[in-house]
Amino acid sequence: MTQIQALQTWHNGHHFRARVEARWAVFFEHMGVSFDYEPEAYSDGQTAYLPDFLISLRLSAPDNRFEPKVFFEVKGAQPTPEELAKARMLAKLTNKHVLIAFGSFSSGFKSIPTPVMFSVKPDGAVDGLFHWSHCQGCDAFTFQRVTAFSDGCRCGYPHASSALAAAYNAARGARFGVHE
Numbered sequence: 001m002t003q004i005q006a007l008q009t010w011h012n013g014h015h016f017r018a019r020v021e022a023r024w025a026v027f028f029e030h031m032g033v034s035f036d037y038e039p040e041a042y043s044d045g046q047t048a049y050l051p052d053f054l055i056s057l058r059l060s061a062p063d064n065r066f067e068p069k070v071f072f073e074v075k076g077a078q079p080t081p082e083e084l085a086k087a088r089m090l091a092k093l094t095n096k097h098v099l100i101a102f103g104s105f106s107s108g109f110k111s112i113p114t115p116v117m118f119s120v121k122p123d124g125a126v127d128g129l130f131h132w133s134h135c136q137g138c139d140a141f142t143f144q145r146v147t148a149f150s151d152g153c154r155c156g157y158p159h160a161s162s163a164l165a166a167a168y169n170a171a172r173g174a175r176f177g178v179h180e
């Protein structure tokens with residue numbers, strides 16, 4: 001068994017390159033959020049990039065007939081300038097947001113569950129910090145600025161739900177088989 005193989009993780013028919021990616025899969029499954037893992041590689045002609053996840057958001061009413069897709073990248077630490085440049089390339093090529101999560105599931109950030117995320121907008125602008133949000137009133141699942149987290153959903157419910165907390169806990173505590 002090599003060190004690299006030990007990091008690879010089977011979960012629910014997927015072969016994840018890193019355990020923290022499998023934890024995110026558990027999180028999205030708990031939230032009923034559809035995702036593709038390593039959906040497709042992109043290139044601007046110089047740099048090739050294979051994003052980790054493509055996620056379907058759920059918006060609050062009256063926009064909830066749309067399920068916009070965002071890319072979701074998983075990093076162990078705060079993204080480097082090179083990693084941000086690749087995310088900018090992907091966002092511009094696809095006209096989609098790229099969210100970059102970093103940090104471990106075991107550490108907390110004040111009252112906000114971790115990991116937290118940067119957002120790279122389709123125009124290439126980097127913004128942060130963000131956090132996943134879920135509304136128990138309208139079932140919206142999207143990303144919210146950490147500093148605006150207490151503002152609440154436009155339907156009147158908070159951005160944080162018990163289902164969201166349970167999904168973070170499930171992801172944090174998941175046990176996986178190791179593929180050798």
Ligand SMILES: [Zn+2]
Nearest residue numbers: 135138153155
């Ligand atoms: Zn709502």
